[in-house]
Amino acid sequence: MKRFIGFVRKEFYHIYRDKRSLFILFGMPIAQILLFGFAITNEINKVEIAILDHAKDATTIEIINKMASSKYFSINRYLDAESQVEGVFKQGKIKAVINFEKDFGEKLIKNGQSTIQVIADATDPNTANSITNYIQSIIQQYNQSININQAGGTQVFMQTHMAFNPEIKSVFMFVPGVMTIILMLVSAMMTSISITREKELGTMEILLVSPLKPFQVVLGKVVPYILLSIINAIIIVLLSIFIFKMPVQGSLLLLGAESVLFIITSLSLGILISTIAETQQTAMMISLMGLMLPVILLSGFIFPISSMPLPLQLISNTIPAKWFIIIIKGIMLKGVGIAFIWKETVILFDMTLFFMGISIYKYKIRLE
């Protein structure tokens, strides 16, 4: 035990003496969560559109005003002819052109029908789709306001309650994701590098011939990083509560316990990587190239998993980050207890055991 404590102390010296890494270790997560918490949103907001108004009558002006006053659109310019659309799109600033047909208002009164064409730059399908949806709802409200006056029929109106996120803040969606990515990558990267570093520099041999047992060596490597990651997690949670006003509806204790579990899962993944990789370079490339994009894309951090094709939904089950994101959202936003997230917890726990099992199996105590 005394030996083990000595070993852990050595690891702390390593970390503590490398001031630059230490600064990066704590500075980066803070910088990233602040930056992304404020900057990333997948909603559209003040999208620049152009108007092609062939009618220029009272009705079109009223509708254009409604669009201009909505928070989704900002009218950039007025076009004169269809031929300009292509040029405008190629420049890339304007995402949609709203085209009113000739005699728009007159046709609306005489024939009871008139059409608006929404030409969207669909290279970004998400923005294109959102634009048409929002224009649709502006027009529907307008339709309704004329119809009520005329027919006087009953109207069903909707009372919509946005549960768990009444102000629809994107932060609620992204902060749990950013937190997960930071914890996962930092933990996996740090452990895998610090173990392969000893291999590469040749000091691993010295550790192996010492009376320390192999699992003590690995455990001693991991303990300091568990502590560092816990501090990181605490900082991130504090930032999200005080700066982004994320609520913690559920138990803070449970949140803490789940975070520790997830940190251990990531660290054991790091250990696994270090048993495969011989050099720091390989370890880093596996933990960066191999983990970064899958974690960003398949965890439900940005893209909803339920929209993915079935094979990918199955693959996403193997990403620990997916389960942790469900857990954090559950505890912080929905305020659920362990009864609602025990399944996810068990999965993370099993993954940890799995990673550790393979690492122990593959861990070489002899030199090649």
Add this chain to the structure above:
Amino acid sequence: MKTIGYLIQKEFKQIFRNKGMLPIIFILPIIQLLILSNAATYEVKDINFGYIDSDHTTSSRALIERFSSSSYFNLLPPFPSFAEANSAMLEGNVNVILEIPNNFERELINNKKTGLGLTVDAIDGAAAGVESAYVNQIVQGFNQSISLRAANRNNVNGLSGLITIIPSYWYNITLDYKTFMVPGILVLLVTMITLFLSGMNIVREKEVGTLEQINVTPIKKSQFIIGKLFPFWLIGLGLLTIGLVLAKIIFDIPILGSLGILYFYTAIYLLVILGIGLFISNFTETQQQAMFIAWFFIVIFILMSGLFTPIESMPKWAQVITTFNPIRYFVEVVRMVMLKGAGFTDILPQLWKTLAYAILVNGLAVFSYKKVN
């Protein structure tokens, strides 16, 4: 010139001898391109729709019928009470809950306004917006059919004032996300590989101690740097080529513009990335530090590139930050050239900025590289 040739030869030997790295450089990115491009979709479909019908009348059933025939909704069996529906939402099994009050039909007939309750799981705000818009569209359709009947009853001649919307989606008629994502993800992979490799390379020689040996040889600073960066520049272009071929064959992504322009731009863009890598290795002592810094920048570059989330929606100050993001320009150029067929003059603004960036970064990197400690 000969010296550079030997240096490049040495680098290539080192790269190809490291059998552990080869699959990471060439195979991992390709697999990710093939798999992950399918994951990046915001499309909202198969919305799990829960409802509580306290009315049990023809009207309420007609309304529900509209939901079950819509392809967006996956109708769940009715919940007996809101509490149960809510608990299903907490578990994450229900996305929207519609409550029909028990006097729904009576109030409709009595010509009063009548209300429906809609609860949306709004943690993903954007998806929630789309979901409630779909629900609204269906309810509006229901309204219209009532109005029509009312109009007939009151002998108003049909309904006037119906504005229809005809959307037309340019460059991507079917709103296929892959067309949008594949070029972008390819850009990311090329950038990540070249940045990580170049960022770690010189630092590695520092850490292992071989850099000193090179420093005492007559190899000039510029020769050494060119010898170090040229192999990664080639690898970057090679990856782009493999990726483009796969994008064409497997995803059938259109390449409307000229490949020459695309390669010309990429050649300059890679200089920026390699310069950043070199700069990082000048200012770090160990590979670990170099990696952390490279990781920090790459995460920021990725998430603020406009690839996954639109730049226009970011706050002003964040948009200013994105102008320093080289990936942003590469993503824009690749999409413009491949999907819109943009020509040389269309990408000039991005090209100038990238060129200036390349000169600045490489200048700084070469300047800060010291042969003597």
